[in-house]
Amino acid sequence: MKREQVTIKDIAIELGVSISTVSRALSNNPLVKPETREAIQKLAKEMNYHPNFTALSLRQRKTRTIGLLIPQVVHEFFAQVIRGIEDVAYKQGYNVLISTSNESYDREARNAEELLNGRIDGLLACITKETSSIDHFEEYVSREVPLVFFDCVPDDILSDKIVIDDMDAGFKATEHLIKQGCTRIAFIGGPKALNTNQERLLGFENALKAYGLPVDKKMILHGTSGKYEEGLELSRALFSGDIIPNGVFAATDMLGIGAIKNVKEAGLQVPTDVAVIGFSNWEIGAIYEPGLSTIDQRGYELGKIATNRLLDRIHSDHQLPVTTKVIKTTLIQRGSTSRL
Amino acid sequence: MKREQVTIKDIAIELGVSISTVSRALSNNPLVKPETREAIQKLAKEMNYHPNFTALSLRQRKTRTIGLLIPQVVHEFFAQVIRGIEDVAYKQGYNVLISTSNESYDREARNAEELLNGRIDGLLACITKETSSIDHFEEYVSREVPLVFFDCVPDDILSDKIVIDDMDAGFKATEHLIKQGCTRIAFIGGPKALNTNQERLLGFENALKAYGLPVDKKMILHGTSGKYEEGLELSRALFSGDIIPNGVFAATDMLGIGAIKNVKEAGLQVPTDVAVIGFSNWEIGAIYEPGLSTIDQRGYELGKIATNRLLDRIHSDHQLPVTTKVIKTTLIQRGSTSRL
DNA sequence: TTGAAAGCGCTACCAG
DNA sequence: CTGGTAGCGCTTTCAA
Numbered sequence: 001m002k003r004e005q006v007t008i009k010d011i012a013i014e015l016g017v018s019i020s021t022v023s024r025a026l027s028n029n030p031l032v033k034p035e036t037r038e039a040i041q042k043l044a045k046e047m048n049y050h051p052n053f054t055a056l057s058l059r060q061r062k063t064r065t066i067g068l069l070i071p072q073v074v075h076e077f078f079a080q081v082i083r084g085i086e087d088v089a090y091k092q093g094y095n096v097l098i099s100t101s102n103e104s105y106d107r108e109a110r111n112a113e114e115l116l117n118g119r120i121d122g123l124l125a126c127i128t129k130e131t132s133s134i135d136h137f138e139e140y141v142s143r144e145v146p147l148v149f150f151d152c153v154p155d156d157i158l159s160d161k162i163v164i165d166d167m168d169a170g171f172k173a174t175e176h177l178i179k180q181g182c183t184r185i186a187f188i189g190g191p192k193a194l195n196t197n198q199e200r201l202l203g204f205e206n207a208l209k210a211y212g213l214p215v216d217k218k219m220i221l222h223g224t225s226g227k228y229e230e231g232l233e234l235s236r237a238l239f240s241g242d243i244i245p246n247g248v249f250a251a252t253d254m255l256g257i258g259a260i261k262n263v264k265e266a267g268l269q270v271p272t273d274v275a276v277i278g279f280s281n282w283e284i285g286a287i288y289e290p291g292l293s294t295i296d297q298r299g300y301e302l303g304k305i306a307t308n309r310l311l312d313r314i315h316s317d318h319q320l321p322v323t324t325k326v327i328k329t330t331l332i333q334r335g336s337t338s339r340l
Numbered sequence: 341m342k343r344e345q346v347t348i349k350d351i352a353i354e355l356g357v358s359i360s361t362v363s364r365a366l367s368n369n370p371l372v373k374p375e376t377r378e379a380i381q382k383l384a385k386e387m388n389y390h391p392n393f394t395a396l397s398l399r400q401r402k403t404r405t406i407g408l409l410i411p412q413v414v415h416e417f418f419a420q421v422i423r424g425i426e427d428v429a430y431k432q433g434y435n436v437l438i439s440t441s442n443e444s445y446d447r448e449a450r451n452a453e454e455l456l457n458g459r460i461d462g463l464l465a466c467i468t469k470e471t472s473s474i475d476h477f478e479e480y481v482s483r484e485v486p487l488v489f490f491d492c493v494p495d496d497i498l499s500d501k502i503v504i505d506d507m508d509a510g511f512k513a514t515e516h517l518i519k520q521g522c523t524r525i526a527f528i529g530g531p532k533a534l535n536t537n538q539e540r541l542l543g544f545e546n547a548l549k550a551y552g553l554p555v556d557k558k559m560i561l562h563g564t565s566g567k568y569e570e571g572l573e574l575s576r577a578l579f580s581g582d583i584i585p586n587g588v589f590a591a592t593d594m595l596g597i598g599a600i601k602n603v604k605e606a607g608l609q610v611p612t613d614v615a616v617i618g619f620s621n622w623e624i625g626a627i628y629e630p631g632l633s634t635i636d637q638r639g640y641e642l643g644k645i646a647t648n649r650l651l652d653r654i655h656s657d658h659q660l661p662v663t664t665k666v667i668k669t670t671l672i673q674r675g676s677t678s679r680l
Numbered sequence: 681t682t683g684a685a686a687g688c689g690c691t692a693c694c695a696g
Numbered sequence: 697c698t699g700g701t702a703g704c705g706c707t708t709t710c711a712a
Contacts, residue, residue, distance in 0.1 A: 005458055005483075007689060018699045023691060033697060048479065053459035054403065055689035057394040058704050065437070073426070074419040082413045086440050090447075095459075097405070098438045100426050107430070118345055118705095119393035119435075139388065143345070228627055257627060284624045287568055287597060347705060358683045363707060373681060395705035398688050458689095 006049045015043060026051070065095045066310060067120035069111055071103045071128045071152075076282045077299045078126075081150070084303020085124060092311055094121075103128045109136040122146030122310045127154055129191050146313035150306040152196055160313070161324040162306045166196045169295045169329040170203020171210075173249050173277045176293070176331055178211045180275050180339045182247025186219040188234040188259060189251035190226035197222075200251045200279065219245060226251065231258015239266055246274055253278035253285045256292050260336060275337040290335030298327060346389045355383060366391070405435045406650060407460035409451055411443045411468045411492075416622045417639045418466075421490070424643020425464060432651055434461075443468045449476040462486030462650045467494055469531050486653035490646040492536055500653070501664040502646045506536045509635045509669040510543020511550075513589050513617045516633070516671055518551045520615050520679045522587025526559040528574040528599060529591035530566035537562075540591045540619065559585060566591065571598015579606055586614055593618035593625045596632050600676060615677040631674030638667060 008022040015022070017036065025032045025040035026049075032040075057063045066089060070078050082098070089096050097120055101108035108128050113136055115123060123140060125147065134154040140147040141158055148160040177185050187204045190197045201220065208215050218241055223230040231254060238245060239262065248263075250256035256278025263274045270276055270290055278285055278294040285292035305325060313320055348362040355362070357376065365372045365380035366389075372380075397403045406429060410418050422438070429436050437460055441448035448468050453476055455463060463480060465487065474494040480487040481498055488500040517525050527544045530537045541560065548555050558581055563570040571594060578585060579602065588603075590596035596618025603614045610616055610630055618625055618634040625632035645665060653660055 005689090009689075019690085020692085020700075021698060023689095024698085027691085031697060036697085050453075050457040052398075052689050053457040054394055054397045055704090056691090058392075058398050058688090058706095059690050059692095061704070063394065073413070073422045074416070076414070079414040079419055082438070083440070086413070086438070087442075090440075096438050098422070098426070098436050100423070100430075102427075113390075117390040117393040118395075228623075261627075283568075284627065287601075287624065287628070289629065345705095349705075359706085360683060360685095360708080361681085363705095364682090367707085371681060376681080392705050395688090396707090398690095398704090399706050399708095401688070 005052060006044075006047045007052065008049075011040060011043055011047065011049060014047075015039060061118075062121050062314075063119055064093060065097050065120050066307070066314075067097045067099060067115045067123040069099045069101065069108065069115070069123060069125040071101050071108075071126065073098070073100055077151075077280055077297055080299030081126075081303035081306075084300040084305075085307045086303075088304050088307040088311070094311070101128050103130065105130045105132075112136040112140075116140065116143070116145065122148070122314045124306050124310055125149050126151045128152070129194050132193075144319065146310055148306050148310045148313070150302055152194065155195070158322050160309055160322055162302055162309065162327065163196075163324065164297055164302065164327045164329050166199030167203040167206070169279070170200035170249070170251075171207045172203070172329070172331050173200075173279065173295055174204045174207035175211070176333070176337060177247040177249060177275055177277060178207065178213065180247070180271070180337050182245075182275050183213065184219070184243055184245045185213065185247035185249060186221070186238050186245040187249050187251070188221050188223070188231065188238065188255050190222070190255075191224055192222045197251055200249075204249055216243065219243065223255070226255055228254045228258045228261075231255035232262050233258075235259040235262035239263070239268075248274060248276045250276065250278045253280045253282040253292060253294055256294070256336070257284065257288055260288070260290070260292065271335065271337050271339045275339055277337050281332055286334065290338075293334045293337040294332050295329045296332055298329060302327060345392060346384075346387045347392065348389070351380060351383055351387065351389060354387075355379060401458075402461050402654075403459055404433060405437050405460050406647070406654075407437045407439060407455045407463040409439045409441065409448065409455070409463060409465040411441050411448075411466065413438070413440055417491075417620055417637055420639030421466075421643035421646075424640040424645075425647045426643075428644050428647040428651070434651070441468050443470065445470045445472075452476040452480075456480065456483070456485065462488070462654045464646050464650055465489050466491045468492070469534050484659065486650055488646050488650045488653070490642055492534065495535070498662050500649055500662055502642055502649065502667065503536075503664065504637055504642065504667045504669050506539030507543040507546070509619070510540035510589070510591075511547045512543070512669070512671050513540075513619065513635055514544045514547035515551070516673070516677060517587040517589060517615055517617060518547065518553065520587070520611070520677050522585075522615050523553065524559070524583055524585045525553065525587040525589060526561070526578050526585040527589050527591070528561050528563070528571065528578065528595050530562065530595075531564055532562040537591055540589075544589055556583065559583065563595070566595055568594045568598045568601075571595035572602050573598075575599040575602035579603070579608075588614060588616045590616065590618045593620045593622040593632060593634055596634070596676070597624065597628055600628070600630070600632065611675065611677050611679045615679055617677050621672055626674065630676045630678075633674045633677040634672050635669045636672055638669060642667060 025037040099111040281296040365377040439451040621636040
């Protein structure tokens with residue numbers, strides 16, 4: 001049915017030489033006589049020869065493909081990460097095989113196992129919100145298949161990790177609110193169990209303590225999705241309590257925007273009555289009114305760094321020591337916290 | 341260095357049987373004696389055997405991988421498309437190899453050629469804004485490698501295409517503005533050469549004509565990026581002209597939001613003075629104030645339909661007729677056009 | 681019911 | 697400088 005791909009055998013027959021010679025000629029092996037080589041290369045071009053990728057992979061035991069395992073794609077942060085990965089991978093002639101778990105632990109585990117069959121040279125992974133057991137990654141470690149985690153990483157695994165300094169970022173965000181004169185600051189975050197979320201909260205609490213402000217558990221609320229609607233709800237709960245906050249640190253931009261919306265609906269002014277800072281630096285925050293102050297999560301850099309690390313590991317002929325790289329974030333101030 | 345993957349040969353040696361028997365046992369071939377089969381399967385599990393993907397691909401001449409060639413990932417529409425593709429692909433046991441062209445024609449061409457080496461079973465592609473020549477896709481057609489275009493598709497190629505009905509959508513959007521009482525309606529769009537953009541403009545003009553409104557070339561402006569900042573600029577140009585529009589059809593949501601922002605800054609009210617409708621139904625439009633009316637571009641469905649079509653083609657043992665599927669869009673009305 | 685052997689497309693070794 | 701051959705891991709015919 002389908003016209004088959006041209007193989008070196010076809011070229012060899014056509015020219016009456018051996019396959020070995022064709023193979024050598026095509027890889028510019030100097031042992032081949034120049035005329036022979038040119039004739040072969042010319043014919044190869046004419047016949048539209050492309051080396052068969054699968055055969056090459058099998059032979060050389062490498063696929064020039066890296067796997068990417070993430071919870072979702074419809075997410076500005078992951079999209080940025082993918083762009084970083086693609087940019088580095090493309091330059092080095094690698095392809096990216098994408099596998100989304102849809103925030104499902106089972107799908108993540110299944111995908112991770114399936115990719116462990118020699119089809120990728122290494123894996124970049126970000127675990128889901130609900131991932132607790134990491135058995136499905138242990139075999140990468142024991143088989144020494146290059147594996148680099150980024151952003152949401154498991155604690156107990158001997159593997160490279162690239163993360164942003166969530167605690168430091170949480171501290172900076174909270175400190176910023178304090179310096180803008182906020183005295184009653186609330187935290188609204190994503191899933192309680194998520195390690196990035198925990199770190200941001202820790203930074204929040206540390207900042208309050210550092211500046212002598214009380215840490216009030218009633219001012220700390222957790223959601224599940226980290227989305228806009230949840231921001232609205234959590235904010236409603238917050239502003240119907242005993243103590244009305246005058247500052248809110250939201251662990252995601254969408255929560256932050258939901259919070260602002262609620263505050264405005266409650267007849268309060270942002271930032272005068274309540275200052276709000278988000279987290280991630282999504283495009284929407286710059287466009288929303290007022291502009292949302294936020295922490296830049298640097299997805300693009302994260303993707304690039306993780307990929308470079310993975311490729312280093314892939315190309316290294318000896319075991320590299322396992323490292324955890326922590327990336328510092330930057331604070332972006334916009335209208336939602338500009339009180340002074 | 342790395343601990344090798346377990347192969348059927350290892351199992352065969354361990355059990356003192358031939359590799360053929362192991363192969364058969366693992367594929368549940370009924371010819372194998374039950375006890376032998378069970379012993380083999382048990383050992384395979386114990387040894388953590390995973391069939392080598394590359395060897396399988398080479399042998400069976402299929403990779404269970406589909407290629408995806410898109411201009412960018414940091415784009416809500418493409419993210420939705422990818423989600424649709426992944427969902428269908430995952431269910432059918434296919435993996436997705438992603439290749440972004442970064443809106444560069446050269447990179448698109450290079451990627452397309454590189455993927456034509458037997459590493460994918462078929463390709464899903466959306467061409468870039470600047471793609472004119474499509475030589476790099478012709479070989480897919482001549483070699484009968486399954487190829488399905490979606491969204492931005494080339495005109496002159498004998499290949500499946502899945503597109504949304506941009507002209508109809510443009511008509512609907514404009515008609516909606518007219519029915520809301522707009523009489524001087526402007527169009528702001530992306531690159532003039534982009535076929536989706538042209539279709540939307542055509543629908544716009546048709547609607548004006550159908551309702552007896554004049555088509556004024558001064559009220560039609562094109563940009564290059566389709567982004568927020570461009571919306572601001574185009575809108576500024578529009579509102580500093582002789583005729584002040586009371587309705588704007590923006591060919592992307594970001595252009596629409598830029599336009600709204602500019603209108604507000606100019607001291608006019610949305611939707612009372614100027615009604616604005618966008619295109620794509622990005623999340624930001626629902627959150628922005630006022631909410632942006634828009635056309636739902638149905639990226640998720642587009643991705644699903646395109647993938648199903650591609651897989652049909654991959655699985656079919658005879659040449660399927662080439663089809664173009666046109667998907668109807670739906671209008672979503674929000675505050676930015678609710679004048680009545 | 682099992683084994684031997686060919687072959688998918690390619691590279692690399694060993695002879696000549 | 698060139699050809700023959702083995703082998704990457706697997707399936708599948710053909711023989712036994």
